[in-house]
Each structure stands twice: as C-alpha cells, then as structure tokens.
Amino acid sequence: MATIYEVSKLAGVSLATVSRVMNNNTPVKESTRRKVLDAMAQLDYRPNSIAQSLASNRSNSIGVLVSELHGPFYGAMLTGIEAEFRAAGKHVIITAGHSDLATEQDGIEFLKSRNCDALILHVEAVSDDYLLALAAEETPFVLLNRHIPAIADRCISLNNELGGYLATRHLLQQGHRKIAYIAGPMWKTDARDRYHGHQRALAEYQLTADPALFFEGDFRETGGSKGLESLLKTGKTFSALVCANDEMASGAITAARELGLNIPQQLSVMGYDNVNFAYYTYPKLSTIDYPISAMGQMAARWVLREVYQYDGNEVQQVFEPALISRDSVLAV
C-alpha cells in the first residue's frame, strides 16, 4: 500500500502539500493539485485512516450504544444512523447495552476507549446523574429516547405523552368508555409519559383512569398476556385495552384468543411503537407510530453538526408520534 511519502515523491512536492490536497483545507495551486492527484491515482493511494486519526486527533468514528441489536426497534434506529454517517464518510461502531446497568456502563467505556469522536446512546439502565457526569467529560454524546432537562440540547426524544393521548383518544372517539391499560415498567420515563397521555385523554372526556383497569407490565410479550389475564380476573368489564407497546399488545391478543375472546369484536386493542411485526399480527395492530428511524438519523445529524461542524439541516429534538389505525380497534 502506497503511503503519502511515495505520493509526494512521485508528484515532486512535499508531504504537507499532499496532505493539503487530501483535506483541501489550505489553498493549493491548481497545477500542483493536478500533479498530486495524478500521483495518487497512479499509485492507487488510499490514506491510512488510522494514521490520520492519530495525527489529527479525530477518529471519524461514532460509537452507538443500543439496548439490543436485534428486535424490530433498534434495527430501524441503526439504519437511520448508519445511512447518515456513511454518506459523510464516518463510520459507526456499535455495541449493545442489554438494558443492564453494568453492561451499559461497560459499553460506554468501551466506546470511549475506541476513541470515538462522539457517542449516540440509547440507554435505559444508567442514571441521569451518570449521564450528567459523562456530559462533563470531553466526549460529546446525544441521548436517544431520553430526556434530561439539564442537558436537553443533547436529547432527541419522542413526545410520549402525546402518543399515549392519541392512543386513548382514538379509542374514546370510537365510542369506548371502559378502557383498560397495560403499562410499561413505571420506573421508565417513557412508560410513565405514555400513561399520563392516557389520563389526559380520559380527562377530556370527563373520565378518570380506574386503578382496577391498570396493570404494570414489562414491555415484553408475557407482560401483555399476564396483564390481560389479570385484568380479566378483576371481573371489571372493559371494551378496549391500550398497551404501552406492541409486544405487550401482541401478547394480550394471543392470550385473548386463547381465552376465546374475539379481537376486535369483543375487545379493541391499541399498541404503541408501530414495530415491524405490528403489521403481521392478526388482526393487524392499530398502534402509535414511533418514527425511530428518523430519530436515529437526526441523532446522526446532531453529531455531524456539533462535532464535525457540518452546517445545514436544523436538528429536530422532539418528535411527534402519530396514530396508525389498522384492524385491532372497532367502534362500539
């Protein structure tokens, strides 16, 4: 592999000049540039990105930490991120945090140790304080799907409250009045926000959430099935169920089917996230769209702007969810 030195020799210029035409950050006479470019082509020269990084103190790599690499949600997010960076010639180092405190912290350390120029974090287990401390360090980062007021400018998040509101309002508009709710773990902000939206929609209809029709799930399929069973056992009737995410909605639907409950005829169900498989369930799940891919892309843009001084596109920090009406909700 040819080095910059050989290029400079062949072109009859100094190392510095070759470097200049590569980075074109300093004016170079057109004729000189030509010579250098020709020499590069002739030698099939490719700059050594490691050496560039060492000398410039820029790795051109961005660390991304997500909870899981698989699953419908994170894939979409990574797609948005990667596409944006690839176009900019930056590369993405990924790692998984598995929603576990130690693993997330390790992951962040790992990425820092790889000299990432910036980090995009989708962390759940790590505390606000930890992130605040991290913000005081030199590695810049953006938070996806998390809102910490003190560092709001580094947060890209969804208006979860609005999504919760939209889901329940949809049900109310379809005539439902007795609406059960299966929440996510209430220690998670997004779970709480979604529930608050639910309450707000109810309030608009002069209703309040019935504690008996509330179940705290775990955002996983079994949370939905167990939730539905538990809800049914209370003896309280309800004509609709909103689940705080699609996995739980799917679990609830499956459980309902096993109990001989017809969906949506006997029970309308709303999901949340609009994850890929929401389209594959039967009936097709009505849900709230979470524009996660766009949000990933926006996180990438944030980095491009703040870290690499790209200008252009404004960064949107708060995203709006949207109602996706499919077949799991019936008017009553």
Next chain:
Amino acid sequence: MATIYEVSKLAGVSLATVSRVMNNNTPVKESTRRKVLDAMAQLDYRPNSIAQSLASNRSNSIGVLVSELHGPFYGAMLTGIEAEFRAAGKHVIITAGHSDLATEQDGIEFLKSRNCDALILHVEAVSDDYLLALAAEETPFVLLNRHIPAIADRCISLNNELGGYLATRHLLQQGHRKIAYIAGPMWKTDARDRYHGHQRALAEYQLTADPALFFEGDFRETGGSKGLESLLKTGKTFSALVCANDEMASGAITAARELGLNIPQQLSVMGYDNVNFAYYTYPKLSTIDYPISAMGQMAARWVLREVYQYDGNEVQQVFEPALISRDSVLAV
C-alpha cells in the same frame, strides 16, 4: 488523558516495559508489573487505541457488511457477532449493502479504508468472481450465508437444501400430497437450494413437483400474497403451501384470510427462517429454523482464530436447519 510516557515516568520504568505489561507478551518481573499497574491506576491511564493500531498495524476492528440493519434476520446475526467480539475487546464497524451491487462494493471499500483487520460479509449482489478477487487481497474475510467452493474455508452457510427438504417432508408426513411452492428469486443460491430440498422430499414419496404449483416470489411479503393468488387462479387444488421464507408465508396467510381461506384448516402453510415475527402471526407459523445468530457468532470465531490467532473452539462451517412445528400446519 495520561499517556504511556507519564505512566512510565511515574512507575520509574521505560515505555517498553509499560507496553509489555499492557500486552503481556513478554515476561515482566512481578514487582515491576505491580509498579506499572499501580501507576496506571493512579493516573487512570487508558491506552490510546488509535496509537496502538498505528504502531502495531492492527486496528482491532472488524468490518461487518449486512444487507440491512433492520429486519428480523440481520439483527439476530449482528447480535451474535457483536457479543463475540465485544468479549474479545474487538470492535465492530457495520455498514449496509442493501442487496445492491454498487452499494455492496462501496461498503467493502469503505470498510477496507477503515483499516479493518477482517471483514464479515453477508453479500448478495456481488459476484463470485469479485469475491475471489477480494480473497487474493490482503484483508481476510468470511462469507456468511454464501458458499463458494474455491474459498469454502471462508464460508459459513446453512444447509438450505436440507431445510427445504424438512419443510416439505413435514407436510408429507402430515398427509399432504398436493403441495404448492412459492420460491425466492431463483438466481439466488439459497432460493434454489431450498427448492431442491423440496423436490427431494417429494421424490421420496414418489411425487414430483408440479410446475403449475410453483411460483417464483421475491422473498418479500407481497411475493407471498401475489404468489398465493396466482397459484389459486390456476384452478389446481393443493392442501399445503411451502414458502421459501417467513415474509412470503406471512403474505400468503394474509392473502388467504382476505380470500376467506382458513389457515390451517383449508390450507397448511410452512415458512422458512424462523424470523422473530413468525411467532406473532396468526396462526403461529410452522417454519424452518435458521440459526443465524449462532452463525454470526461462528463467523466472529473464525475471525478470532484466523486473524487474531485465538485458539479453542473449532469453527463450524455448515449449519443444519431444524423444523419448528407451530400452528400453521394441520394433518390431513
């Protein structure tokens, strides 16, 4: 950030010695090692991985190219890969090829330019010749889900023929005799192999595939729905349908439902891949398990062995698919 130089000064040893305790590739007296370790701890020293890479000509990074970052399939694969490398302190650079020739080639160039020590490729559009040429270059790589005889030692693939065989045999064992087939694009090896397996199973029952009951799909949902409609239009009857992947099976099931066909009572359906959502369909999809996560992990091991001289675990190159029997197939 402290450098190796400061550590060496504090510990009262030379740079080389510090380097030695870091890499422990050369014996260092225990007392010296202690001093160095203490100094490191005291300074909160973290080696600069870029500098290490430049000096050692090893980037400790592995490039991974997959068709898509989202989707049920690749996520599982990435999980397997990342977990293995993370444990080894290597990091993974990912990029997407989108099953497109130019994008795949670009992606490979991109990864090479990032000084990856090795590449793990899941490529579809790029030709065998291209890969053969790549094999002649210096960057080592493994191919996932592709088999090229001339470089068989770098290929990790599934016995697709066996999977096709298992799917159809399952149907035959359940008493089905008229079996329709929706294939993937027949220019893809895996699509062809799966179909050959189908034929072999039929042959064992003294049957041959009826061309009228064959449809070439595209591995996507619409391929399944269009396939089923087309198959139905021929007027030929069939009691079972095997689809060359789960997406198409899901499309076929949805189309069937819209046409008032009961699954599995009136038509048994087999999928292929055992992708995450196969569990969320209704009825739950009987399918062929593709151990893609394990295969990703194995690709990582290949790299660890061949490139980083890890010993231990043998690398398994050909994987066996397995039948997953769920609810979309009924005995007749």
Next chain:
DNA sequence: GCTATAAATGAAAGCGCTTACATTAATACT
C-alpha cells in the same frame, strides 16, 4: 525594477504507541 504584501509550499516536530535490538541484571554451572 524594487519593495510590500499575499499566496503557495516546504521542513520538521509531533500524535501515542510497538518492537527490534542492545544492554543490564539474575541465575546456573564449573
């Protein structure tokens, strides 16, 4: 044509490590 200023280029010092080679310290053997 000569100086003042601006534009283009070059020289060389790092960036923070690894590693071949040289040197010194420790151990073994007579």
Next chain:
DNA sequence: AGTATTAATGTAAGCGCTTTCATTTATAGC
C-alpha cells in the same frame, strides 16, 4: 569467584499522517 546463559529491561526507530512555522514564489503598487 568467574564465566556462560537466560531473564528482564531500556533505547530508539518507526507507524503514516497533520499542522505549525518558516521559507519561497507570485502579485501588486509605485
């Protein structure tokens, strides 16, 4: 004790670039 080995450590030359600062070359102004 003195030499031969072996083990442990140090010295210093890179790895392939970027970038500051100095120098040279071109342009302008008189």
